[in-house]
Amino acid sequence: xxxxxxxxxxxxxxxxVHWLATNxxxxxxxxxxxxxxxxxxxxxxxxxxxxxxIFPTSSLFLLWLVGxxxxxxYILLQNIPEQLSANFDGDPSMLxxxxxxVDLERVFPGTNPLIVESATYFxxxxxxxxxxxxxxxxxxxxxxxxxxxxxxxxxxxxRQAVEKSNINLxxxxxxxxxxxxxxxxxxxxxxxxRFFDEIPFFDFLFGLAWSPQTAIREGQVASQGAFGxxxxxxxxxxxxxxxxxxxxxxxxxxxxxLSEYATPKVRQTFKPILEILAGVPTVVxxxxxxITVGPFFKDLAxxxxxxxxSESAIAAGGVMGIMIIPFISSLSDDVISAVPQxxxxxxxxxxxxxxxxxxxxxxxxxxxxxxxxxxxxxxxAIGETMIVVMAAGIAANLTANPFExxxxxxxxxxxxxxxxxxxxSAKTLAAFALGITxxxxxxxxxxxxxxxxxxxxxRYE
Amino acid sequence: MNNLKKIEYSLKKRKRxxxxxxxxxxxxxxxxxxFLCIILSSIFMEGKKAFxxxxxKLEVYFDPDIIYTSNDQKEEDIKFANFQKIIKxxxxxxxxxxxxxxxxxxxxxxxxxxxxxxxxxLVLKNKQLVGQKITLWLLASSKIDVINKNPDMExxxxxxxxxxxxxxxxxxxxxxxxxxxxxxxKNFFVKADSTEPEQAGIWGSxxxxxxxxxxxxxxSFPIAVAAGVFLEELAPKNKFTDFIEVNINNLAAVPxxxxxxxxxxxxxxxxxxxxxxxxxxxxxxxxxxLPTIIIATRASLKAVPPSIREAAIGLGATKFQTxxxxxxxxxxxxxxxxxxxxxxxxxxxxxxxxxxxxVAFIVDVPGSFLDSSxxxxxxxxxxxxxxxxxxxxxxxxxxxxxxxxxxLMNGIAVFIRQKFEKKW
Numbered sequence: 001x002x003x004x005x006x007x008x009x010x011x012x013x014x015x016x017v018h019w020l021a022t023n024x025x026x027x028x029x030x031x032x033x034x035x036x037x038x039x040x041x042x043x044x045x046x047x048x049x050x051x052x053x054i055f056p057t058s059s060l061f062l063l064w065l066v067g068x069x070x071x072x073x074y075i076l077l078q079n080i081p082e083q084l085s086a087n088f089d090g091d092p093s094m095l096x097x098x099x100x101x102v103d104l105e106r107v108f109p110g111t112n113p114l115i116v117e118s119a120t121y122f123x124x125x126x127x128x129x130x131x132x133x134x135x136x137x138x139x140x141x142x143x144x145x146x147x148x149x150x151x152x153x154x155x156x157x158x159r160q161a162v163e164k165s166n167i168n169l170x171x172x173x174x175x176x177x178x179x180x181x182x183x184x185x186x187x188x189x190x191x192x193x194r195f196f197d198e199i200p201f202f203d204f205l206f207g208l209a210w211s212p213q214t215a216i217r218e219g220q221v222a223s224q225g226a227f228g229x230x231x232x233x234x235x236x237x238x239x240x241x242x243x244x245x246x247x248x249x250x251x252x253x254x255x256x257x258l259s260e261y262a263t264p265k266v267r268q269t270f271k272p273i274l275e276i277l278a279g280v281p282t283v284v285x286x287x288x289x290x291i292t293v294g295p296f297f298k299d300l301a302x303x304x305x306x307x308x309x310s311e312s313a314i315a316a317g318g319v320m321g322i323m324i325i326p327f328i329s330s331l332s333d334d335v336i337s338a339v340p341q342x343x344x345x346x347x348x349x350x351x352x353x354x355x356x357x358x359x360x361x362x363x364x365x366x367x368x369x370x371x372x373x374x375x376x377x378x379x380x381a382i383g384e385t386m387i388v389v390m391a392a393g394i395a396a397n398l399t400a401n402p403f404e405x406x407x408x409x410x411x412x413x414x415x416x417x418x419x420x421x422x423x424x425s426a427k428t429l430a431a432f433a434l435g436i437t438x439x440x441x442x443x444x445x446x447x448x449x450x451x452x453x454x455x456x457x458x459r460y461e
Numbered sequence: 462m463n464n465l466k467k468i469e470y471s472l473k474k475r476k477r478x479x480x481x482x483x484x485x486x487x488x489x490x491x492x493x494x495x496f497l498c499i500i501l502s503s504i505f506m507e508g509k510k511a512f513x514x515x516x517x518k519l520e521v522y523f524d525p526d527i528i529y530t531s532n533d534q535k536e537e538d539i540k541f542a543n544f545q546k547i548i549k550x551x552x553x554x555x556x557x558x559x560x561x562x563x564x565x566x567x568x569x570x571x572x573x574x575x576x577x578x579x580x581x582x583l584v585l586k587n588k589q590l591v592g593q594k595i596t597l598w599l600l601a602s603s604k605i606d607v608i609n610k611n612p613d614m615e616x617x618x619x620x621x622x623x624x625x626x627x628x629x630x631x632x633x634x635x636x637x638x639x640x641x642x643x644x645x646x647k648n649f650f651v652k653a654d655s656t657e658p659e660q661a662g663i664w665g666s667x668x669x670x671x672x673x674x675x676x677x678x679x680x681s682f683p684i685a686v687a688a689g690v691f692l693e694e695l696a697p698k699n700k701f702t703d704f705i706e707v708n709i710n711n712l713a714a715v716p717x718x719x720x721x722x723x724x725x726x727x728x729x730x731x732x733x734x735x736x737x738x739x740x741x742x743x744x745x746x747x748x749x750x751l752p753t754i755i756i757a758t759r760a761s762l763k764a765v766p767p768s769i770r771e772a773a774i775g776l777g778a779t780k781f782q783t784x785x786x787x788x789x790x791x792x793x794x795x796x797x798x799x800x801x802x803x804x805x806x807x808x809x810x811x812x813x814x815x816x817x818x819x820v821a822f823i824v825d826v827p828g829s830f831l832d833s834s835x836x837x838x839x840x841x842x843x844x845x846x847x848x849x850x851x852x853x854x855x856x857x858x859x860x861x862x863x864x865x866x867x868x869l870m871n872g873i874a875v876f877i878r879q880k881f882e883k884k885w
Contacts, residue, residue, distance in 0.1 A: 066732070069733065159779070163779060163781045166781060167691070167695060167781065169687065170687045170688070170690060170691035170695065171691060173683075173684045173685075173687035173688040173691065174687070174688040174691045174692055174696075174702075174705050175705065176684055176688065176751065177688065177705055177708040177709045177712055177751065177752070177755075178704065178705060178708050180708075180712060180723070180748050180751070181708050181711065181712060183723055183727055184715065184719055184720075184722075184723045187722065187723050187725075187726030187727050188719075188722060188723075188726075190726075191726060249489065250489045250492050250493055251489075251493075252489070253485050253486050253488065253489025253490075254486070254489040254490045254493055256486050256489075257483070257486025257487060257489060257490055258490070260486075261483055261486055270490055270494070273493075273494055273497065274490075274493055274494075276497060277493065277496070277497055279805070279809075279867065279871065280500070280809075280864070281808075281809025281810070281811070281838055281863060281867070282809070282811070282812070283809070283811050283838040283839075283841050283842055283860075283863075284500070284504070284809075284841075284860050284863070284864065285500070286842070286845070287504070287841060287845050287856055287857070287860055288500050288503065288504065290845060291503075291507070291845075291853065291856075291857075292499075292503050322493075322496045322500075325493050325496075326493075329493070353475055353476070353478070353479045354479060354482075354483075355478055355479045355481075355482035355483070356475070356478075356479075358482070359482075376714070379714060379716075380714075380716075382716075383715075383716025383717070383718065383719070384716070385716070385717065385718045385812035385815075386811055386812055386838075386842065389812075389815075389842075390842065390845055390846075410716070410718050410812070413718055413722070413816075414718070414812070414815055414816075417722075417725065417815075417816055418815060418820060431722070432722060432726070435718070435719060435722045438716060438718075438719065439715065439716075439719050442714065442715065442716055443711065443715075446710075446711060446714040447711075450710070
């Protein structure tokens, strides 16, 4: 049985059961002339029957999708001819892979006939098992529709049952956020732990040299990799610092001007324009940094007698700063607007000018919120990927010179993982160690920022 | 008197400070706005060139000796005929003075290699052409295209230029015979990636983006709306729901590349889903888009006044019926606006997709959710990393296509908000 015929039968079954159950409920209601009618509206009985089909079949189907490869491999392993498994030197899993790789339409000449036999067996098994699974799911569907039709009576409260299952569905949807977080933490931790098996934790955290290579053969010369992450952290910090020194002044001054000086009309035009900067995809900033800003700084340096690479920290950091401007400006705009008008009025009454009010009253009282905004922006900057991948370098230089090329955590993650690599070398696992460092750092910054902001808000309410 | 003077003096100073501070603020905004203008204009200046490509007029002689290698003149012969030689011969007939083999090879590089296949198709369609001489406009190769579009490049010293002085002389000869023209670059809109800039197009990655976003939408929209409805309308206030909220807020701030690592470790290595497939990309992006849509859903549910809920409950509706029959329909415009904005974020996202292998060089337009494919922003990244000069303007043009899609989506979101959203 193919998938589509299975799907079609299931849909027809579902619709007809819905109709049958509603009709049965209507007839029951018509019969009950005296006394109480059915406890729920007839359509709820239909919906209940439909749900009773959907839930078991879809969960069985998903279970089959997930479990099928494992079940089939197990059966295949049991049925491989003895001769084949005895003569095959290597893992049984390699044997299974080579059996699966056989294309029955075009068999390579010289392939072991036993492997071809097993491949044919596997193909048949694959088809039959699908039909078998679909057939059993359909049987379950028929059974559950029979049960749900039987259940319709004056004692059965269909609405409550339907609502309860719907609410459970909603709860499940909400827990996906938790599942995702758990998934992130576990996937990072497991791979990172494997990495720390090979490279000691403190060598990674405090090592001064980074050249992620692993030996392909035993005893290879010049294969000794170094996994000290300090140059990467310092590069990330340098670029973040440059970005912040662009974004904080520009963003803060724009926020002050828009919330304190600008007329409502000016505010309405320029606020969205600033927010466009946040909507531009980061790959566009990366392109701009690599094609326009990098060569610009290079030409500038050449003109004044220096020689710098076009992949400099200042190009990537500066453009990242432009990207961060709207975060700082709109978040600080919010906290500045939240400062009560009475504070401003008090300051004006004492004869202060507007700028004095801003500097001495508004900014100090909005300071926690602004710091929160800056922390969020920093966490954004260290997690930013595309700009640095396209405009910063790959070489891990331990330097504080903004005109040199540095690398960042995200750049290293991307360069370590792009392309097909074996998944068990220290090189690829290092990406996960860097990933969990990044995750922990941003998590810490975000929680800190949220705490500062929420603490500040309570003061005026 | 002395004090009064002091005050007067300080007042002047304070007024100066005041106007200076105001100018600082204005400067801040001006800087931000000028950055935006510089970014957009530099991309536009570079990208607009990619929409034209250069064509060269040639007299093409379909030599029967070259096309029919066997005696019985089969169709197979045409398919495997050496059309490169035909193009070379027609170029040679324009420049009869060239006889050196190396120079001839350089000359034949003037025409894009894709024209060989086009000529083959032309002959297959109309076999009478064999033995005839016709005038055709053939697509120039990327080198010639770049030089032709940027006349100031001819002034660069020979060793730094894309083409040698000799080739430049040929090009000028073609120009003086008026045999060169610029025309709309159709390849850019109908083809997928290619190693030759003049044959590369954006269509393959657009289709990839479409498949990916489709998966993202059908996964994230129902889940996010369900989660938003539960948290805003039905959830009891307890530790569990607080924990969910903390998680959602936190996920919204997790760097996108971490989601890529999640996709790599779980979807690819544990669940063994296919690499580079839109279905995996869509799943990763769906997880990233969830918080955006959940937050938008909650905001627009919150905006529905409590009187609506009270009226429904007063008429005997259950809490669930109140939400599904009244509150949710009223807040739908806001939810849709948030969804479109989330989708436009997903369209521009590329970092997590690099992790799950959507950076492959893919020449075919993907046909399903399981085919290897790439997406628009990743295609831009790939072109940017390619060395050939012709790809620079293609990259900028790709950025223009991406930005116009984003403007379109955000425009729709603004339209929905203004047209359908109720102000209570």
